[in-house]
Amino acid sequence: MDDTRTKLLEAAGPIFADHGFQATTVRDICQRAGVNLASVNYYFGDKERLYVETVKRAHGLAVDQVPLPDWSDDTPPEVKLRDFVRTLIERMIGVKHASWQMRLMMREILQPSAACRELVESYFRPHLDVLLGILDEMLPASAPEHRRAQLAFSLVGQCLYYRVAGEIVNMLVPEEQRQRWFSPPQLADHIAQVMLAALGRTEPLSTQLQSDCATGVCHTD
Amino acid sequence: MDDTRTKLLEAAGPIFADHGFQATTVRDICQRAGVNLASVNYYFGDKERLYVETVKRAHGLAVDQVPLPDWSDDTPPEVKLRDFVRTLIERMIGVKHASWQMRLMMREILQPSAACRELVESYFRPHLDVLLGILDEMLPASAPEHRRAQLAFSLVGQCLYYRVAGEIVNMLVPEEQRQRWFSPPQLADHIAQVMLAALGRTEPLSTQLQSDCATGVCHTD
């Protein structure tokens, strides 16, 4: 399928992700796609319709690219939580240092547009439900609903941070330290450790870091 | 001081924050400021210079608006950490549901421009140092530097989340639940609890939530 329509969609993705809706020009997209200027209006009606289609396609590709593992019924919740974090981090910053799909979705998160409602229901809500299910296995039944949600947001927030503020992290952390200690799996394991320690499923971090700090960090498998 | 220059800066702030650099027009700014179209070129040379000045001014105002408390020397680190989180959250979503200053800075975080380097050195770095100092008081001396940084990012990430993904949270959490349990101080206390529990300075959350969940949540003072 390399018809003009899909060529347009594929060209539009990275450009919209980089510059946002307003700042990208249909001329730019058409040039990148190698098609005539009028094509976007012919196939999508106008620029905005093309944008919405691009966003939909983006999150479709994003979930396919790094899917959640399907756990067996006896997988302990600690492992599920760690896997969940790893998947999130991988989607955020793993795939070739941030795919255009994620960059585009990030724009929608920060400034929701017409394409966003669908994004929430078909992407965020299901993932939140999975995470809430994992947390339920570790929390007492008396834990109120809003605390579960806030815990989920705490976890997601830590992952999202490296996507949103990645450039800032790059400026704050020296190059060599970043290379050695800030790889996606390392960050994922750190976040999982924080959450598990907070939930009381692991020793607190301060005691973990007291003894044997070399091996305590990189149990990456 | 209501000369044209400052009128321009004050008008430009919210508009740049809402629409970004590209999508805002100097005509819009001048109209809102009630000054002539040519003024921006007269006072700032061009649109970009005005933008940079606006960003600088934004973070100047942001720190003044909600300053960090100055703790006495014997303030326990747990209190400092909680205060730090509260300050961050207050800056993120507290002041009249997100001031334009924060919205503008958020744009720079997500997509750094020329004005960003200065933002990092004069705003983010000092705050990070304060936070690292607080964490140092709770961590063993053997804790490696990169883990401290990651812990700091975990904390900041959780706070940033409600600013970045605030609209998504609004769609995911029912209105009434949001009204009751998602006020800035409540969110701040939750995040502080997570971090303190992870560090082992409090009981784990799962046991906290087991007993007496009604009073355990809202120690707002």
Next chain:
DNA sequence: AGGCGTTTAATACACTTGTTTGAAACGGGC
């Protein structure tokens, strides 16, 4: 008052934007 540097004002100028147009090219079916 008069002169002068500073500020404001209206307008014009290129230029880019999204979109439209109408004709040309294509691809089968009879």
Next chain:
DNA sequence: GCCCGTTTCAAACAAGTGTATTAAACGCCT
């Protein structure tokens, strides 16, 4: 071949953009 709907193309359009220009108004000193 010829007709047809579909797709491509180059060009043009109208609106909106940042910026430049020019003259008028202002404030202030002597």
